[in-house]
Structure formats: C-alpha cells, structure tokens
Amino acid sequence: MKSTLFEIQERFDNDVERFSNLETGQISTVDATLSLELLTQAAGACCPNAKQVLDLGCGAGNYSLKLLELIPDFDSTLIDLSQPMLNKAKERISEVSEGKITTIQTDFLSMELPENTFDIVVTGAALHHLRTDEEWEKVFSKIYKSLKKGGCFWISDLILHDNPAINQLMWKRYSNYLENIGGKEYRENVFAYIEKEDTPRSVMYQLDLMKKIGFSYIDVLHKNSNFSVFGGIK
Secondary structure (H helix, E strand, C coil): CCCCHHHHHHHHHCCHHHHCCHHHHCCCCCCHHHHHHHHHHHHHHHCCCCCEEEEECCCCCHHHHHHHCCCCCCEEEEEECCHHHHHHHHHHHHCCCCCCEEEEECCCCCCCCCCCCEEEEEEECCHHHCCCHHHHHHHHHHHHHHEEEEEEEEEEEECECCCHHHHHHHHHHHHHHHHHHHHHHHHHHHHHHHHHHCCCCEHHHHHHHHHHHCCCEEEEEEEECCEEEEEEEC
C-alpha cells in the first residue's frame, strides 16, 4: 500500500527545517545543487522577463529563491501539501522579493490553476507522488493550460528507466551513492520511503506526455542515475 496524501503531508510537516537547507535537506538527491542551478538558469534564460511564477510542491522555497537571484521580484504562486512548508517558503521569499506571494495548500490533482497566466512553472522532487497514467496526464494538462504562450515548465525529479536492465543498473548506482554518504541503514531508509510514497516515471514517458499535450519544445538538461532535469516551452 502506498502512502496516502495525508501521510505524505504529515512527513513533510515535520521536516521543514531540513528542507530549508539544500546542502543537508537534499543529500539523498544525486546532483541536487547542480539540478537546482540548471533548472532555474534554464527558466531564466527562456523567460528572462517573467512576472508570474508557479512553484509546484514548493517545499521550503528553494527553487523560487534560486530563481529570484536571476529574475527579481516576480509574483510567486506556491503550492504544496504542507502548510508549514508553505509558511516557511513565504517567509524566506518575502525577505528577498517585493513581489506578491500567494500560497495554496492542496494536492496536484485537486489544484485549480488559472489559464494562460504563468510565465514559468517549476517543480522539484514532487511529481513522483503521482500514481496512474490518468493522474499524470491530468496534472500535466493543467500545467500546460496555466502557462502563457512561450512560457516554460521545468522539472527536477526522481525517475525510472524504461529498459529493465538500465533501470536495474541505475538503481544499483543510486544504492551505492546512498550507502557511500550515509551507510546501509540510511540507504535502506531512503529506499523504504521511496517504495512507500513514490511512483516515478521515466524521462521519456514524461517528455512523450508533454509532446502529446502540446509543448512546442522539450529538452533534457541533465540526467544522472535516478535523477533528471528536463522540461519544455509552450
């Protein structure tokens, strides 16, 4: 049985401070700092004059904060399951931005997004909580419709690989990575919550879905082991 939304929310409610620090909060993510830089730099390059940014599964606000270093004072819409995470993200962003900050506590399936509104949509380590094909397509369609023409959508996330042999190889590499930084107990703990909470899909699955929905340009910025940064432009 996979975790319920409430169980996932509860875990993140209790882990706000750790996720406020990229260096310590994301150590289980391969190339976390590089991925953050690549995603935000790509968004900034595609939409340097962005005024409206949507951060999905914003956590403590790391992606929005990094993007604000490149594009100052845009209006931020923050969506997350965890109200304490939203509170922390708003607090941190308000310290460096004069832009309007809107926080919405909801899940991706229930969220209601205005159409043709956002210049940039970003999401980090969140989409892998989606389950069925129908859920993935529903959420990607909402995101596409919410973007202005020329707007961009960038993803950094845990992934699978469609070829079984490659998938096995990459999970082995990830296993070794986790054991090297935290030992066997840490590796087992990370794998346990991935098994309980997450349903990642491959990069190709998500890029194909973006093509199907209508994105005019898609690209992969980075891929290492079971993590990737990718996205597209409407």
